[in-house]
Amino acid sequence: xxxxxxxxxxxxxxxxxxxxxxxxxxxxxxxxxxxxxxxxxxxxxxxxxxxxxxxxxxxxxxxxxxxxxxxxxxxxxxxxxxxxxxxxxxxxxxxxxxxxxxxxxxxxxxxxxxxxxxxxxxxxxxxxxxxxxxxxxxxxxxxxxxxxxxxxxxxxxxxxxxxxxxxxxxxxxxxxxxxx
Numbered sequence: 001x002x003x004x005x006x007x008x009x010x011x012x013x014x015x016x017x018x019x020x021x022x023x024x025x026x027x028x029x030x031x032x033x034x035x036x037x038x039x040x041x042x043x044x045x046x047x048x049x050x051x052x053x054x055x056x057x058x059x060x061x062x063x064x065x066x067x068x069x070x071x072x073x074x075x076x077x078x079x080x081x082x083x084x085x086x087x088x089x090x091x092x093x094x095x096x097x098x099x100x101x102x103x104x105x106x107x108x109x110x111x112x113x114x115x116x117x118x119x120x121x122x123x124x125x126x127x128x129x130x131x132x133x134x135x136x137x138x139x140x141x142x143x144x145x146x147x148x149x150x151x152x153x154x155x156x157x158x159x160x161x162x163x164x165x166x167x168x169x170x171x172x173x174x175x176x177x178x179x180x
Contacts, residue, residue, distance in 0.1 A: 002069030003029040003131070003170065006139045007038045008056065010076045011155045015116075015123055019074070021122050023131075025033060028174045033049070036060050036073070043082070051163050053079040053090040064097075072092035072127055073099040086148060088126045091133035111155060134164065134171050142166075 005020050007013075016033065024031040043055040050169040060073055079087050079101040088105065091098035140147035141153045144160035145165040147167050162172055 001029050002067070003027060003031045004034045004064075004067060004069060004071045005031065006034050006060070006071060006073050008036070008055055008060075008073050008075040008099075009040055010102065012076060014055050015102065015120055018120055019123055019127055023072075023127065025167070026046060026128075026173055027131075030174045034067075034071075035044065036063050036071075036095060038063065038073075040075075040077070043164070048080055050078040050080040051075070052081070053087055053099050053101075055079055056099055057058075057090060057092065060099075061092075061097050064130065070096050070131060071098070072131060074123075074127075075099060075101045076103060077101060078103040089130040091130040093133050094136045095134055098134050099129055100126040104153060105156070118157075121161070122153075125156055125159065125161060126150075130165070132167065133169065135172075137163075137167050137170055140167055 003023060007016055010059060020031055022035055038059045040051060043051045045052055071177055081087055086104060089100035102123055105119055107113050107118050127148050132147050137147050139149040142164040145164035146160055146162055147169055148159040150156040
């Protein structure tokens with residue numbers, strides 16, 4: 001099986017390459033970067049100043065029917081779904097499409113500090129989380145599990161960096177754990 005990583009108007013290739021490297025080491029999947037010509041402007045909501053993640057997933061889905069495997073979209077712009085103020089990501093449960101946004105994962109969003117290592121840790125956690133949904137995992141009660149739900153950045157930082165023993169049974173992982 002294949003795992004595709006597709007940047008959407010995301011120019012932070014340093015982070016993307018590190019995510020791809022981590023995912024390649026973690027999963028027993030072939031991981032590669034692809035381009036998907038999604039017109040992100042159709043998902044922009046002027047009133048909110050954000051992009052509707054479900055619409056982006058739908059648009060990308062229709063453009064990738066020829067691909068076999070899971071697809072992780074990575075954006076730098078802010079995402080939302082109507083019931084939440086914002087989301088770090090979204091995924092199709094038992095599906096093939098997921099998306100994360102780096103926007104609110106940057107420490108600069110919350111303070112005047114730049115922390116590239118923290119950005120990468122947060123991005124990998126959210127990538128693993130959304131890919132977990134693609135493999136059928138729901139939110140986990142275990143705070144040490146990357147599948148724990150995160151309503152705010154503090155919860156992203158607190159939760160674990162890998163799947164718990166119960167969740168990892170559903171994941172095609174090469175290794176039981178890897179340090180971010």
